[in-house]
Amino acid sequence: MTTLDSAFPNTRIAQAEFTGQSGEFFKIWIVNLLLSILTLGIYSAWAKVRTNQYLHGHTKLEDHGFRYLSTPLQILKGRLLAVSVFILITVLSSFTPMLALGMSLLILVATPWLIMQSIRFNMRMTSYRNVRFSFKGNYWETVLNFLLLPMLALFFTLGIALPWVHQRIDKYIFDNLSVGGQPFKLNTDVGQYYVAALVAIAIMMAGIITIVIFAGIYGVMIAQAGEDSAEQLLTGTFMGLIVLLYLGLFILNFVAIAVSRGIVLKHIISTLKVEDVATFKTDMPLSGYIKLQLLNSLILILSLGLAYPVTKIRTRRFVAQHIQVELTEQADTLVNDVQGKDPAFGEEAAGFFDADLSFT
Numbered sequence: 001m002t003t004l005d006s007a008f009p010n011t012r013i014a015q016a017e018f019t020g021q022s023g024e025f026f027k028i029w030i031v032n033l034l035l036s037i038l039t040l041g042i043y044s045a046w047a048k049v050r051t052n053q054y055l056h057g058h059t060k061l062e063d064h065g066f067r068y069l070s071t072p073l074q075i076l077k078g079r080l081l082a083v084s085v086f087i088l089i090t091v092l093s094s095f096t097p098m099l100a101l102g103m104s105l106l107i108l109v110a111t112p113w114l115i116m117q118s119i120r121f122n123m124r125m126t127s128y129r130n131v132r133f134s135f136k137g138n139y140w141e142t143v144l145n146f147l148l149l150p151m152l153a154l155f156f157t158l159g160i161a162l163p164w165v166h167q168r169i170d171k172y173i174f175d176n177l178s179v180g181g182q183p184f185k186l187n188t189d190v191g192q193y194y195v196a197a198l199v200a201i202a203i204m205m206a207g208i209i210t211i212v213i214f215a216g217i218y219g220v221m222i223a224q225a226g227e228d229s230a231e232q233l234l235t236g237t238f239m240g241l242i243v244l245l246y247l248g249l250f251i252l253n254f255v256a257i258a259v260s261r262g263i264v265l266k267h268i269i270s271t272l273k274v275e276d277v278a279t280f281k282t283d284m285p286l287s288g289y290i291k292l293q294l295l296n297s298l299i300l301i302l303s304l305g306l307a308y309p310v311t312k313i314r315t316r317r318f319v320a321q322h323i324q325v326e327l328t329e330q331a332d333t334l335v336n337d338v339q340g341k342d343p344a345f346g347e348e349a350a351g352f353f354d355a356d357l358s359f360t
Contacts (some may be wrong), residue, residue: 180334
């Protein structure tokens with residue numbers, strides 16, 4: 001257990017842990033996949049609940065696991081309603097171009113609501129020690145942060161303002177979360193988001209320059225070779241070079257994203273707290289996180305994607321073992337203030353219209 005400086009009197013340090021096993025989760029995942037295929041997607045509602053219950057239940061703090069409270073029928077009803085609405089919109093859009101434009105605008109207007117409902121449902125269906133989480137964000141704030149600001153950043157700053165937008169979105173989400181009536185507070189620094197973006201860009205540029213240099217060396221070798229040798233170089237290794245080029249660009253992109261996400265994730269954890277209840281800390285090494293993601297990528301490639309459950313478990317275990325939570329006495333007195341179950345339509349529709357958000 002890591003010793004941290006206490007910000008409040010009578011506090012204690014709790015080490016987060018993830019106790020899930022790759023073999024166990026793989027069995028759940030493969031059964032879910034096969035049954036979802038055999039039932040033409042109907043079982044996917046049960047698959048989603050089983051997956052979330054396993055991942056939540058094995059994420060623990062002080063030997064208490066989190067819980068996922070939604071039921072398969074609740075998910076299935078929301079999913080069927082979302083599919084019905086999608087089919088209706090598709091049919092209506094096929095009649096006239098104007099109607100298609102109207103449906104597109106309707107989806108655009110509805111997207112922030114879908115995002116908001118998705119977050120709200122996921123939070124209300126998550127509990128810790130029988131105390132459920134909640135999200136109080138509203139439609140117009142969601143429009144501003146998820147729709148207007150990203151569009152303005154792209155069109156008027158050519159993407160330069162996107163790290164700032166990313167920081168605003170994270171603050172909007174976390175600052176509207178609460179547990180037992182106690183609000184979360186995220187004190188991120190926009191500078192860290194720009195550091196993450198610049199480091200990712202530097203990695204991509206350095207990699208591209210390296211690839212160009214090797215391509216240039218190869219071109220010089222061809223130019224200096226005789227006619228027969230040049231033909232052999234061109235025909236014998238051209239396809240191999242193309243494959244290596246695409247593989248190199250893929251690895252570069254993956255490393256850049258992993259570094260960027262690692263920097264932001266570590267910053268979020270270290271600046272997050274629940275007012276008067278908990279303060280989060282992390283000692284996660286960025287190099288370790290990058291190595292983990294690179295190895296996960298290699299595992300996925302070699303297994304043709306079948307090892308996805310293994311990479312999921314590896315990532316959750318690594319992140320959890322580097323998170324500590326400083327808890328006050330008030331953590332033991334929280335009372336659940338969320339009643340009832342929200343309909344799942346918002347979350348399922350958000351996923352169907354590609355507006356879903358993941359907190360994994």
